[in-house]
Amino acid sequence: MDFLSFITLLVIAAVTSWVLHYPLKFHVTPGIWSFFSKMVFAYIGAMLGSSLFGEWWTGAVYGNVYIVPAILGAFATLIVVVDVAKTLRA
Numbered sequence: 001m002d003f004l005s006f007i008t009l010l011v012i013a014a015v016t017s018w019v020l021h022y023p024l025k026f027h028v029t030p031g032i033w034s035f036f037s038k039m040v041f042a043y044i045g046a047m048l049g050s051s052l053f054g055e056w057w058t059g060a061v062y063g064n065v066y067i068v069p070a071i072l073g074a075f076a077t078l079i080v081v082v083d084v085a086k087t088l089r090a
Contacts, residue, residue, distance in 0.1 A: 004063035009070060013042035016074040020082070028085045041081045042074040049073020 017038035020026040027034050046065075053069035060067040 008062050008065045009046045012046045013039045017042045045077025046070040046074040
């Protein structure tokens with residue numbers, strides 16, 4: 001993975017985490033540390049997005065990252081992680 005791909009995945013992770021954490025208030029606990037932990041899982045989900053959803057929509061490729069599958073992977077991972085954490089916390 002080159003530096004451009006790393007930065008692209010980091011931006012995708014930050015944006016998806018922000019959308020779920022602040023405007024939608026989809027979190028286990030409020031606060032900045034919950035946001036940063038979401039960024040870690042969103043980054044992992046964005047990395048796995050192309051593997052899970054495929055490499056499609058070649059018009060939106062930046063570096064070696066397919067943008068749409070990475071966004072879908074980040075959102076899917078965050079939703080599953082937060083749901084599991086809420087279930088185990090209850």
